[in-house]
């Protein structure tokens with residue numbers, strides 16, 4: 643079993659980004675700039691935002707954190723996003739999810755300029771990605787692809803099973819790996835809560851690659867996968883003890899895997915690295931560098 647080390651891969655990508663930024667800055671351009679909007683003080687969101695801001699600094703980017711209280715009116719949030727959309731000094735903007743229940747999450751996502759949508763959640767980017775066109779690719783899915791590429795895990799023609807169909811993880815990764823992309827051309831099955839258990843097991847037991855994003859600790863057990871599988875664990879679950887675990891019963895399943903991602907230190911790190919790549923692309927677009 644070999645680890646798909648997201649920390650190592652992310653550090654390598656970030657180092658490469660910072661070298662590219664240094665070249666642009668030496669040529670007289672300003673640094674790339676990411677703005678993060680955080681509503682409330684949900685502990686996991688605070689920690690994800692902190693990681694994004696720290697990684698901006700390691701990438702050579704400027705960053706801004708805009709905070710709103712949990713009680714913010716939707717209109718106030720939308721007005722701020724409009725202001726950032728029009729601000730030429732910001733290349734990319736993220737609204738940290740989830741948002742409080744009184745705010746329409748999709749409306750907020752739709753209000754972000756597609757040119758600054760580094761999360762890749764706006765319908766324009768998602769649609770362009772699905773059509774195989776140039777787009778900001780959804781960050782977690784893009785991070786998974788970059789990790790597979792970094793470790794040269796074979797993907798083309800492989801049977802890949804995705805468990806979970808959320809708009810931010812399961813759906814985009816299933817589309818991206820089935821598209822004719824630089825990391826793609828797999829044969830993909832997307833499963834969800836209505837997939838009968840027997841069908842799910844039939845699929846996962848013959849899969850070359852299993853990607854799980856359900857948010858249930860220990861969901862993937864050794865009986866569900868074949869020897870030599872590549873297992874990508876997207877889950878981030880906080881146990882009562884405070885320990886962070888994924889969706890895979892890691893210790894039991896790892897011996898059967900050719901490759902497996904750890905949690906933490908796997909996909910989470912890659913999501914942040916992919917956001918940095920998208921921000922650099924947004925910046926290069928702004929300055930017509932690509």
Ligand code: NAP
Pocket residue numbers: 782805806807808809810811812833834835836837855856857858876877878879909910911913
């Ligand atoms: P989500 O929106 O809650 O979606 C979960 C998906 O799992 C849904 O599509 C659901 O199906 C499916 N599901 C639930 N139970 C299932 C079952 N028994 N069999 C098959 N499918 C089942 O979650 P998410 O936002 O994708 O996040 C999933 C996990 O990944 C969470 O732990 C989250 O914290 C983590 N995450 C990590 C990163 C990262 O950077 N590492 C990024 C995002 C999310 P239905 O659609 O039918 O309900």
